[in-house]
Amino acid sequence: MxxxxxxxxxxxxxxxxxxxxxxxxxPMILTALCVFLGGTVWTIVYSFTNSKLLPRLKFVGLDQYExxxxxxxxxxxxxxxxxxxxxxxxxxxxxxxxxxxxxxQKIRFExxxxxxxxxxxxxxxxxxxxTWQWILNPDFGVQHLVRSxxxxxxxxxxxxxxxIVIYGILIAALWQGTGLIMCLMLxxxxxxxxxxxxxxxxxxxxxxxxxxxxxxxMMRPVFITTLVIIASGIVRLYDLVVxxxxxxxxxxxxxxxxxxxxxxxxAQNLGQGFAASTMMLLSVAIIxxxxxYLEFGGRKRG
Amino acid sequence: MKSFKLFLASxxxxxxxxxxxxxxxxxxxxxxxxxxxxxxxxxxxAFEATxxxxxxxxxxxxxxxxxxxxxxxxxxGSPMGATQFxxxxxxxxxxxxxxxxxxxxxxxxxxxxxxxxxxxxxxxCTVDGKVYCVPVNIHSWQWLWLSNKxxxxxxxxxxxxxxxxxxxxxxxEKAGKIPLAIGGQSWQTTGTFNVLIPAIAGKDVFLKVYxxxxxxVAAGPEIAKVFKAADDARRMSAKSNVQxxxxxxxxxxxxxxxGQIMGDxxxxxxxxxGQVAGEDYTCLPGLGVNELISTGGDSFYFPKLDDPDKTAAxxxxxxxMLSPATQVSFNLKKGSVPVRGDVDVSAANDCMKxxxxxxxxxxxxxxxxxxxxxxTNNQLNDLFVEFFKTPALTPEEAQxxxxxxxxxxx
Numbered sequence: 001m002x003x004x005x006x007x008x009x010x011x012x013x014x015x016x017x018x019x020x021x022x023x024x025x026x027p028m029i030l031t032a033l034c035v036f037l038g039g040t041v042w043t044i045v046y047s048f049t050n051s052k053l054l055p056r057l058k059f060v061g062l063d064q065y066e067x068x069x070x071x072x073x074x075x076x077x078x079x080x081x082x083x084x085x086x087x088x089x090x091x092x093x094x095x096x097x098x099x100x101x102x103x104x105q106k107i108r109f110e111x112x113x114x115x116x117x118x119x120x121x122x123x124x125x126x127x128x129x130x131t132w133q134w135i136l137n138p139d140f141g142v143q144h145l146v147r148s149x150x151x152x153x154x155x156x157x158x159x160x161x162x163x164i165v166i167y168g169i170l171i172a173a174l175w176q177g178t179g180l181i182m183c184l185m186l187x188x189x190x191x192x193x194x195x196x197x198x199x200x201x202x203x204x205x206x207x208x209x210x211x212x213x214x215x216x217x218m219m220r221p222v223f224i225t226t227l228v229i230i231a232s233g234i235v236r237l238y239d240l241v242v243x244x245x246x247x248x249x250x251x252x253x254x255x256x257x258x259x260x261x262x263x264x265x266x267a268q269n270l271g272q273g274f275a276a277s278t279m280m281l282l283s284v285a286i287i288x289x290x291x292x293y294l295e296f297g298g299r300k301r302g
Numbered sequence: 303m304k305s306f307k308l309f310l311a312s313x314x315x316x317x318x319x320x321x322x323x324x325x326x327x328x329x330x331x332x333x334x335x336x337x338x339x340x341x342x343x344x345x346x347x348a349f350e351a352t353x354x355x356x357x358x359x360x361x362x363x364x365x366x367x368x369x370x371x372x373x374x375x376x377x378x379g380s381p382m383g384a385t386q387f388x389x390x391x392x393x394x395x396x397x398x399x400x401x402x403x404x405x406x407x408x409x410x411x412x413x414x415x416x417x418x419x420x421x422x423x424x425x426x427c428t429v430d431g432k433v434y435c436v437p438v439n440i441h442s443w444q445w446l447w448l449s450n451k452x453x454x455x456x457x458x459x460x461x462x463x464x465x466x467x468x469x470x471x472x473x474x475e476k477a478g479k480i481p482l483a484i485g486g487q488s489w490q491t492t493g494t495f496n497v498l499i500p501a502i503a504g505k506d507v508f509l510k511v512y513x514x515x516x517x518x519v520a521a522g523p524e525i526a527k528v529f530k531a532a533d534d535a536r537r538m539s540a541k542s543n544v545q546x547x548x549x550x551x552x553x554x555x556x557x558x559x560x561g562q563i564m565g566d567x568x569x570x571x572x573x574x575x576g577q578v579a580g581e582d583y584t585c586l587p588g589l590g591v592n593e594l595i596s597t598g599g600d601s602f603y604f605p606k607l608d609d610p611d612k613t614a615a616x617x618x619x620x621x622x623m624l625s626p627a628t629q630v631s632f633n634l635k636k637g638s639v640p641v642r643g644d645v646d647v648s649a650a651n652d653c654m655k656x657x658x659x660x661x662x663x664x665x666x667x668x669x670x671x672x673x674x675x676x677x678t679n680n681q682l683n684d685l686f687v688e689f690f691k692t693p694a695l696t697p698e699e700a701q702x703x704x705x706x707x708x709x710x711x712x
Contacts, residue, residue, distance in 0.1 A: 052677065053373065053395035067710070072703065073684045160543065162692060246545075248486055250691025251684060265370035267680035268395070 047274035064275035085234040096181030118179035129243025132172035162252035188222030325615040327383035330359035332368035335548040337570020341636035348628040381605030390671030403604040409433040419643040435601040439638035442595030443565045446586040451557035463590030474560040481538035483550040483559035488683035491690040501589040512673040517709035529697035569637030585653040598669025678711040
């Protein structure tokens with residue numbers, strides 16, 4: 001920031017270059033500053049107050065944060081987000097890439113398969129959640145189907161078991177989101193020059209090695225875009241949980257975004273909700289800032 | 303903001319222009335189960351008889367889903383004509399912020415102070431000597447509803463108190479019944495526990511914990527006994543896998559479950575199903591141990607509006623809701639007790655008569671909504687929904703967390 005403004009004062013012509021474009025982007029800049037930045041600062045400031053139903057500026061220091069980190073429900077939420085986040089990152093990438101690699105083998109009816117895999121993405125999380133709630137319901141869904149086929153002792157009811165409920169949510173999320181990841185990966189694969197494959201074949205490198213050591217490193221930008229999309233999906237996980245379990249059984253599938261909503265609007269305790277959302281922002285910042293520094297800082301140097 | 307309000311106003315005016323003449327008043331509430339819908343239709347009928355139009359704003363999903371919608375509409379500048387809240391502290395801050403209409407004049411003109419009983423109901427509506435809401439019914443939580451059929455099938459007599467009920471649990475289970483039905487919504491688990499407190503530990507302990515927020519009592523031996531009873535309830539309800547309270551009531555109605563601890567609004571469901579108190583089902587106020595009832599219920603609040611026609615209609619609605627005829631017809635359908643002591647309730651069934659008797663004797667406690675903020679209630683909900691679904695959470699550990707919540711309550 002300081003270096004660019006320094007440049008501007010030394011060479012004023014820089015500031016007026018592409019003047020029209022700069023004027024045109026003023027509304028968006030203002031929106032970003034007022035709405036996003038302003039809203040964020042406002043939320044952080046009020047997280048240090050004891051605001052209840054309505055915001056009020058009565059500061060109580062770190063009280064809200066102390067209460068937050070001693071609330072068992074918040075700790076469960078963080079743990080769930082952690083498990084869900086890591087697994088959904090790994091499985092989305094692996095399954096998405098494998099599907100894309102398979103579609104890339106110049107198979108027949110590629111368009112049909114692509115559509116089928118991408119189709120769940122057209123559904124909202126709420127619809128996805130309700131559908132999977134039915135599929136995983138022990139009385140009508142998979143368990144019922146297998147039991148009525150003769151395997152009487154078969155048990156598969158992830159949404160009713162506290163230990164594994166988060167995996168039930170993960171299944172639905174993967175079903176919904178992997179199609180998009182596959183498409184992104186497929187686009188990345190199509191961007192690899194055909195000559196690379198020919199050269200690898202001439203050198204007698206097996207296909208899996210070509211993928212692992214040549215193609216994937218070349219797809220780095222695609223992977224980074226994908227990573228950002230998946231990561232943002234993880235942090236805002238909310239509607240899927242509400243539709244599938246509404247946090248149950250017994251609060252075992254609570255997630256941070258739901259904690260924020262519940263305390264802001266159900267419990268009429270804005271301060272607590274703001275403290276929780278500030279913690280969410282902080283966790284995103286811890287991941288995104290070093291990455292952005294490496295990614296964009298590195299490019300400038302190079 | 304102003305122009306947006308205007309836009310909203312004109313849009314709604316357009317939408318309902320076909321009913322010009324009568325004033326439309328939108329009323330939001332969360333009464334959506336069979337018995338509740340029948341009761342609210344009585345309000346609508348009475349209000350429309352005054353020449354106005356009742357626009358029904360039912361919000362499905364229970365109070366916890368509806369209240370955020372109501373609050374955000376009021377604070378966001380598009381208030382409805384009238385809205386339900388539970389009698390108590392739910393709308394406290396909205397009143398303090400000056401968003402609600404003051405009905406002191408009407409209250410004095412119609413002598414609400416003299417007709418509404420118990421006095422705590424109107425006190426719940428009063429802030430700084432001014433009346434801000436209309437209590438419409440008295441609901442009590444302290445009821446155990448038992449299915450006579452379930453006990454017959456299990457071959458044991460219908461219990462007369464909580465201990466007998468717990469003792470009958472194994473027999474019910476052997477007959478393939480769920481002994482105790484509790485829905486998955488968190489407020490039901492908290493409600494069950496809050497009913498166990500006065501039944502097991504008595505009224506004084508209840509008041510010490512919730513009125514004085516005495517953390518020592520909450521951590522003490524009396525509440526430990528309550529947690530032991532809650533542990534029994536947890537074991538007996540382990541197999542009930544329904545969500546909504548009326549689904550749980552339905553398990554009792556159909557004889558699939560032995561009983562349910564639920565407020566007297568459950569009575570509306572038994573009535574819609576055509577069941578008769580005493581023959582098909584049994585009700586035990588105070589779980590048959592300590593016969594007392596809480597005097598919670600529902601109140602209607604009226605947000606301040608700019609439109610003079612609607613403001614006038616609000617007044618009409620308020621006095622319609624309290625009129626003797628409406629009080630009787632509404633409360634009979636709802637399963638609740640009228641807030642007026644001067645109306646004829648001879649049409650009431652056995653269970654409601656039991657409630658009226660206890661009320662007349664004065665064995666009453668305030669409702670938790672009148673004592674606790676929503677924040678405290680929500681923390682209790684988090685604790686009890688976890689407790690009832692997690693067998694690994696011991697009563698001792700849960701009590702420690704319970705005492706901490708009570709200590710921080712305001």
